[in-house]
Amino acid sequence: MNMQIDLKRFQETFFEEAEEHLGTIEAGLLQLSESGADAELLNTIFRSAHSIKGAAGSFGFTELARLTHVMENVLDGLRSGRRAASSELTQKLLRASDRLRDLVAATRRGEAASVPTDDVVAELEAELAAPQGAPHAAPAAAAIAATAPAESVHRIEFEPAREFFRQGQDLFLLLRDLAELGTVESIECRREALPALEQLDPESSYLSWVVRVRTARPVRELRDVFLFVEDACRLEVTTESPAAVASPAAPSMPASERRSGTQRRAEASTIRVPTGKVDALINLVGELVISQAMVNQAITGFELTPQLAEALAVVQRSTRELQEQVMAIRMLPIGTVFNRFPRLVHDLGMQLGRKVRLEIEGAETELDKGVIEQLGDPLTHLIRNSVDHGIESAADRVTAGKPEEGVVTLRAYHEGGNVMIEVADDGKGLDREKIRAKAIAQGLVREGATLSDEEAYALIFAPGFSTAAVVSDVSGRGVGMDVVKRNVESLNGAITVKSETGKGSRFRIRLPLTLAILDGLSVRAGREMFILPLLSIRQSVRPQAEDVKTVLGGRGEIFVLRGEQLPLLRLSRLFHIAGAVEEPVNGIVVVTETDGHRFGVLVDDVVGQQQVVVKSIERNYRKVESVMGATILGDGRVAFIVDVAELLRVATRRRGTDETEPARAANAATAGEGV
């Protein structure tokens, strides 16, 4: 067994935890600015800053430790009541927290030096050095401020667990932090557990300490020193001499209150596992699902004994359950991405001088980690747009009979095996006529063309489309909504928009629960197999000869479905497959829909519906046009999984028509496609 400590691994854990703490700090500071000082809130922010500082010091990330140290001092002043919370101070702390985020990211890349911190550190140090007025009635310590704090002597027994060092911890730093909270009356290092040199494991911890500290600080603060290591130590804090003057606001923790690390460990209900390990497990289960399909195929036609048939059924059921359980491991609450937006809305509101509030619903809705990671950018853009273009100025809102404060709502919920995310605002709504005029000016729509609301609003997703009269710092650069659409589609999702003049707009994103498996329809073209995502399929039809018509001088085909004319694409022609069905009557038309565009896909045969494990082609080979991935079928053959939206775009582009025309225009254009 290799016992060498892999500090890199611990550092990775530190960075992940630092991200979480940064989120807590930021959310806490925002709440502080909105609802004022609150003891528990200040403690929460303080603890997160403290945790980052402690671990950063252990890893030798001195700049991180320096910045968090000064933040911690300011926060400590707030929670002890020595300093008053003000919006100016909160802004300074938010600036420091932004810089801290940059610094954490840069340190992770090994480029800590690229992020200067002197200015924010100096700003906070100036705050610390500035004379404070009368003691502030901070909620945690109003009474302490009013009366002279009484000192107590606390006995702290601290025994790091054997594996303490393997967590990358430097316990001398903890002892130093402890000493800074008061006067160390005595400190004893116990060495009874230290084995002889020959038996010593140098990466295990054997020493323990008994420290007696005289301080006016509450026991909670003494415990906070060990916050980051509470699961890796035994800690007992007892108060030896009671405070001379009882302080009603800061009662000493009773001596009977002892909480050992062992007890705390028992409370831990989660474990932290690297994503790579989960992905490897998912991959393996994917292979198992494929093998299972192969077994099923191999036994087709055999007469099975009842026992064997039952055993196979059990294996099949267990495999499916295993797959579902493993997939569930990758699921994260969408709140992990939603949490960044209160800050965004707060900052945008300040920047634009608008009163705006963000309401979040369904933050607990779970979604695949891979999907969540890619949602940040599109959602940021939609929210920016809502605040910048949607919400009116306070004066305009009052004139329109609305409350001064605008509301942007971010909502997530499940609907029919998908996750829906909505970004809605109660602003002025999209200006249909302005969009139409702009689209005509940009040549996206013909003059005089009639557009339904849906078609008009869909134009905002066209590349370079923006109706903003002034290009602002916030949005309106004419890029973005098309990127939002592409981002969503790359997640196998779709985005739509609804709007009502004077009442607001609502963007709705539909996403699959996961990218790793997909419900698909397996179809055949020539000797090749393809998978069409079930989500996009409306129905399959064996066409009659009169249902298929040639248009545009033989360059395109349409399929008539109950009077509705749909563009018809031949899969075999798009993928250049020889030996496929030529006469449509000998094949099947799969009616497919993407972004409101309906079209028919002609295939030789529909083989069946199945759940497939998506394998990336891009990662293993290169991007293949109109293909989102591949899968291995039960008979061992590889089948492409068709990217339906891209298939339509490619077909449209080959004909040379702008793909961003609204549904009717695109459908009409694609009807002329000779594929």
Place this chain on the structure above:
Amino acid sequence: MVAPENAHVPPAGDSIRIETSEGLTTLRLEGAIGVAQARALHARALELASQGGDVTVRASLVSHLDAAAVQVLIALSAALKSRGRTLAIADLPVSVSHTLQLAGLGTAL
């Protein structure tokens, strides 16, 4: 926990080295000696314990010494003492000495 026989001992490089000159054995430490260096330090300590004579630790170039390193040095000191030999620490930088005092280890080495 006892380190397994085949535990990997990282190369100490130049930061932990044994020098013997005119019958004097010196363990020279440089830079940060922490948990990442503890196994290498332990390996050198075992070498020193198996040799004869007193040992002086030269630590003037040590920037940081953590508890994992300190407990190896304490164990080495005890091992030498049981053999009638001594371990002396020389030139410990003030900052490191201060840290050890704060940790109640001012007289441990």
